[in-house]
Amino acid sequence: MKTALKIIGIVFGVIVLLVVVAAIVFYFITGNFITRTFDVAVEPVDIPAGDEVLAHGQHLATIWGCTDCHGENLAGQPLIEDPAMGYLYASNLTSGKGGVGSTFTPTDWVRAIRHGVRPNGQSLIVMPSLDFYYMSDRDLGALLAYIKSVPPVDHEMPARSFGPIGRMLLYTEAIPLQAVKVNHTAPRPEPDPGVTVEYGSYLASTCRGCHGPKLNGLGGDADPNGPPPPNLTPSGELGEWSEQDFINTLRTGKTPEGDELDPLYMPWKAVGQMTDDELKAVFMYLQSLPPS
Ligand code: HEC
Ligand code: HEC
Numbered sequence: 001m002k003t004a005l006k007i008i009g010i011v012f013g014v015i016v017l018l019v020v021v022a023a024i025v026f027y028f029i030t031g032n033f034i035t036r037t038f039d040v041a042v043e044p045v046d047i048p049a050g051d052e053v054l055a056h057g058q059h060l061a062t063i064w065g066c067t068d069c070h071g072e073n074l075a076g077q078p079l080i081e082d083p084a085m086g087y088l089y090a091s092n093l094t095s096g097k098g099g100v101g102s103t104f105t106p107t108d109w110v111r112a113i114r115h116g117v118r119p120n121g122q123s124l125i126v127m128p129s130l131d132f133y134y135m136s137d138r139d140l141g142a143l144l145a146y147i148k149s150v151p152p153v154d155h156e157m158p159a160r161s162f163g164p165i166g167r168m169l170l171y172t173e174a175i176p177l178q179a180v181k182v183n184h185t186a187p188r189p190e191p192d193p194g195v196t197v198e199y200g201s202y203l204a205s206t207c208r209g210c211h212g213p214k215l216n217g218l219g220g221d222a223d224p225n226g227p228p229p230p231n232l233t234p235s236g237e238l239g240e241w242s243e244q245d246f247i248n249t250l251r252t253g254k255t256p257e258g259d260e261l262d263p264l265y266m267p268w269k270a271v272g273q274m275t276d277d278e279l280k281a282v283f284m285y286l287q288s289l290p291p292s
Contacts (some may be wrong), residue, residue: 057146117180200285
């Protein structure tokens with residue numbers, strides 16, 4: 001009897017030990033995977049001055065979604081707070097306490113926004129550098145001028161950390177490290193603003209991360225908890241829409257079919273603040289795509 005209990009005790013102890021060792025190994029491997037560093041070539045951009053530049057920069061911060069995630073005052077906010085997933089914060093971009101604005105060099109800004117890499121070489125997560133890589137020098141310069149002009153806000157947030165589910169999703173690349181996703185040497189066309197297919201394609205850079213590289217709804221990284229991003233090529237519902245239908249949809253979040261777009265998953269409140277000409281260019285470009 002006694003020896004039976006002893007054996008059960010030993011077996012149980014060994015199982016507990018194995019689970020603990022497996023957990024330590026899991027945390028070690030996923031931790032190394034998430035914090036590995038990337039060395040990318042960064043080209044700084046000119047940061048111009050002037051009221052017109054600042055106004056354009058503010059417009060960009062809205063339509064490219066910076067204020068959606070980093071907050072209207074760019075002081076940052078928690079995006080994920082869940083013990084199983086982890087804790088992720090959209091950084092404080094101002095020069096207040098806890099803000100990167102007080103330490104970032106112009107190169108640090110470009111490395112983070114276009115390449116998804118922090119000054120310490122680690123990759124950003126959820127921050128869509130995959131799309132922002134394509135922001136033109138002109139726009140990025142104006143955006144940085146604006147970010148540097150916003151009032152400093154003291155807002156310190158803890159460092160990001162990941163729970164077991166978050167680690168699994170990162171390790172399997174269901175949530176990608178941005179530095180892996182960005183094509184760091186892709187050409188960057190910089191078309192002149194106007195109601196043209198080329199400029200529409202440029203503005204649609206911010207749509208591809210979710211609607212997919214071909215904008216047919218496939219191959220993007222939209223939030224898996226939300227509705228799937230629809231096909232925006234003419235073989236989707238947009239094939240039946242007029243230019244005005246498209247503009248109305250992005251301004252109001254309601255499609256001609258009467259569906260309401262969920263602003264949590266489709267950032268229509270940000271995209272809908274594009275000017276009429278910008279939306280017309282995007283629509284012209286979407287209509288020019290091969291049906292897919
Ligand atoms: C979908 C949400 C989202 C959008 C849109 C977004 N960001 Fe971020 N951003 C984040 C998150 C989350 C982090 C922190 C990521 C991390 O800790 O891995 C971040 C980090 C950054 C950093 C790095 C700061 C640091 O702590 O090292 C900069 C710079 C930045 N964002 C600028 C921008 C700008 C400029 C825009 C608009 C062009 C923008 N972001 C749009 C979510 C977003
Ligand atoms: C963060 C991911 C994300 C980004 C970025 C994004 N979308 Fe979407 N979009 C979605 C999702 C998800 C839906 C479906 C929403 C729903 O059904 O509530 C959607 C729906 C739409 C619809 C409705 C289509 C239909 O057939 O009903 C249009 C139009 C649209 N998006 C255009 C755009 C454009 C243009 C851009 C870029 C300027 C863009 N989206 C950027 C995720 C995104």
